[in-house]
Amino acid sequence: MTHIALNHGAIVLTAPSGSGKTTIARYTIGAFPELQFSTSATTRSPRDYEEDGVHYYFLSKEEFEQKIEAGEFLEYEEVYPGCYYGTLISELFRIDKEGPILLDIDVKGAMKVKQLLQDSAITIFIHPPSLEELKQRLVQRGTESNEWLSTRLQRAKEEMTYRDRCDHVVVNDDLEQAVEETLSIVSQFLKAKHCHNGQP
Ligand code: 5GP
Numbered sequence: 001m002t003h004i005a006l007n008h009g010a011i012v013l014t015a016p017s018g019s020g021k022t023t024i025a026r027y028t029i030g031a032f033p034e035l036q037f038s039t040s041a042t043t044r045s046p047r048d049y050e051e052d053g054v055h056y057y058f059l060s061k062e063e064f065e066q067k068i069e070a071g072e073f074l075e076y077e078e079v080y081p082g083c084y085y086g087t088l089i090s091e092l093f094r095i096d097k098e099g100p101i102l103l104d105i106d107v108k109g110a111m112k113v114k115q116l117l118q119d120s121a122i123t124i125f126i127h128p129p130s131l132e133e134l135k136q137r138l139v140q141r142g143t144e145s146n147e148w149l150s151t152r153l154q155r156a157k158e159e160m161t162y163r164d165r166c167d168h169v170v171v172n173d174d175l176e177q178a179v180e181e182t183l184s185i186v187s188q189f190l191k192a193k194h195c196h197n198g199q200p
Pocket of ligand 1: 015016017040041044075076077079085086087104105106107108109110
């Protein structure tokens with residue numbers, strides 16, 4: 001696939017799991033209601049509160065692999081062993097009609113999206129204060145088994161190495177400040193894309 005031109009542009013929030021990226025994504029959508037959240041597809045099981053088609057499109061491994069074969073993904077990653085996550089091209093084009101796009105995806109996916117969308121996209125890396133803090137957050141979240149916790153922490157170490165390849169880095173040691181910084185970056189981007197008057 002070569003470059004893709006979007007009507008409004010895309011903001012890619014990326015980070016190791018537990019960095020607060022999803023919380024920051026929620027505040028960002030709240031501040032800029034014109035942003036369209038890109039719902040990804042995944043083969044992982046839904047958490048209690050998650051709804052199909054809202055948080056993710058939950059697919060079986062077979063369904064996901066069929067879509068890979070059919071070339072239906074903009075990007076996809078086996079983020080954890082046996083667990084696929086991906087951005088559907090159909091989802092991207094559907095929401096691109098409505099407004100600028102917000103993606104919340106892993107670092108490798110973020111690199112691919114940037115490569116495909118180029119100046120239509122910015123990548124923002126949400127940096128956790130430390131791996132120890134990240135561990136505490138994942139433990140507090142209580143959604144992972146011990147085995148998953150160590151898989152996620154192992155992966156987080158690798159993911160941290162991608163920070164310098166992102167357009168912006170926001171350190172999330174103080175949530176309020178991290179949200180403020182993110183909103184300012186998003187505001188500037190939307191202003192440049194003529195999507196917003198620049199006021200969060
Ligand atoms: P979780 O299981 O905590 O919802 O997500 C695990 C990781 O997968 C997070 O870093 C999340 O951002 C990432 N992720 C979610 N959707 C996608 C996607 O469509 N593509 C890629 N590459 N990663 C994704």
